[in-house]
Amino acid sequence: MGGPGYSGFEVQAENVRHYFAKKDYKAEDWRRMIYMTKVRQEQESVFGAFDCPDASQVAPKRSRSTTPLQAFNLLNSSFVMQQSALFAQRLEKEVPEGGMPRAARAIELAFGRPATPAQAKQSLALATEHGWPALCRALFNANEFVFIP
């Protein structure tokens, strides 16, 4: 709680301020969205695609939609790639022996429940073939990670 906020934009001051959505987020930006300074009329690179309400109108209820831009964002953005690498580092540190225990831990951290044996096996197969960051990227894209039904 508390502490400095962060911005989703690089700002260039002319006679009006020009905002360019940040492409890379650094450690000082890793805070919940509630700490992000809100810029009217502009859409930053992460939340804009996800029905983040415009700040200039009252929004009693957030609209909910599902768009391909969201999929592009979670599959291909540098933010998600960076977070996948960091998630993989954490797994390596927590479960140095790797294998099934590490795959199970990945599912547990992402979904907040123990892994089923089948999922742990499939996860390990993906990680062995394509690397742990690839598994982490996949988990961030899973419906179970994104939605609480």
Added chain:
Amino acid sequence: MYRREFLADLTTGLGGIALASLLHADGLLGAEALPPIRPQIDPANPYAARDSHFPAKAKNVIVIFCSGACSQLDTFDYKPELIKRHNQPMPGGENLRTFQGEQGSLHQSPWTFKPRGESGKMVTDLVPHLGELADEMCFIHSMTSKTNTHGPGENFMSTGYVLDGFPSMGAWATYGLGSENSDLPAYVAIPDPRGTPQSSVNNWGPGFLPAAFQGTDFNAVNPIRNLSRPEQISPDTDKATRDFLARLNDDFQERFPGDSQLAARIASYELASRMQLGVPEVSDLSTEPDHILAMYGADDTQNELKAGFARNCILGRRLIEKGVRFVQLFNGAYQTGGEGVSNWDGHKQLEQQYAKHGPVLDQPAAALLKDLKQRGLLEETLVVWCTEFGRMPTFQKGASGRDHNPAGFTCWLAGAGVKTPFTYGATDEFGYKAVENVTTVYDFHATILHLLGLDHKRLTYYHNGFERRLTDVHGHVIQEILA
């Protein structure tokens, strides 16, 4: 019933009945008003094609938006009186304070008006290629705006509200009609090569409509953000990841059968996969033959900006060709220079600045219209040329350019369902104020929706206690300009 209540009822109750009856007799109560039509959106397929309210004249729309307020007096609104009284004060101008202050003298355009086409429509030498196509156009010379400030003005023209946060015209159109193409976004905004307009993404925002209906912005230079697979992910890895995801999502779906959000999300990944192929294909202009590149001016090595805008125009045509419902093509930007540098806001050095902007717009936009026509696409495509407001017939005091003027400006329509060649409405003798068939942005929007087969009074979205419309509580379809 208590006596007090009875008396209260007597005043409001009986009085109310009497009032209702009077209003009804005058047709003011709107008892005949038809109920709203709120499109049913399938979360798994938000872009499914939906029926229009009545048979449509236009299937698709392409808007060319000149950001910065393009002067009607230096393009399409011919006023002999302005030429005759060049360098004289404008009657009533001495007390007039516009956006940046006081008025200098009336000032004729630095460009010459000439009769064009068979209609003989007078158009300046600033836009000769567009002038050649005057017979294809339906001019509205009596446009008015509610604001003299660029940001709100762009908002008004693109969303029907001067404030931020309302759905854009394209969002309403795709919300109402969906799309004919399942491999491309339903609604595309193509920013100028120089950057975004003043109101930036609000020009193509979804407002309170679901984000599925936001314009996807990309142009011939900058692709959709995050469209491509990151370098460190190989095609094999990507494929394996998607297969793994499909299994995970199937497991999850089994635990929550019938959850439409989950189904929608799976559908969106499928659409994303198709777009990953479809967007690069539609954006790849290398398949365009040389004579088409030359027609648009995309091969102009002397004028890089013009070549850049030309490529955006070709992209616009390719999107329309593929059945994208709504395309917005921006000419002019603020990110790389305000006040006339990168846009039409010619306050102080109109001649030098417009001499640069005219050629960037002219040949590419004209070629777009010609190309749509030669491919038969103009029969079902509406082309809209607009800007946020007009400019003064005077030069600003002590400067060589024109100030903002929301009292009268020009927009034109071409293509499906529009009467051409035709001129509707007029400004006064100097081109300052709209005086004949004064037209609001609401009327303009109502007419565009009408051409798409949508009743602007019935296409609504319930938000925050209102049945919201593109046209708020205003707007009349301009019947006179319909073919």
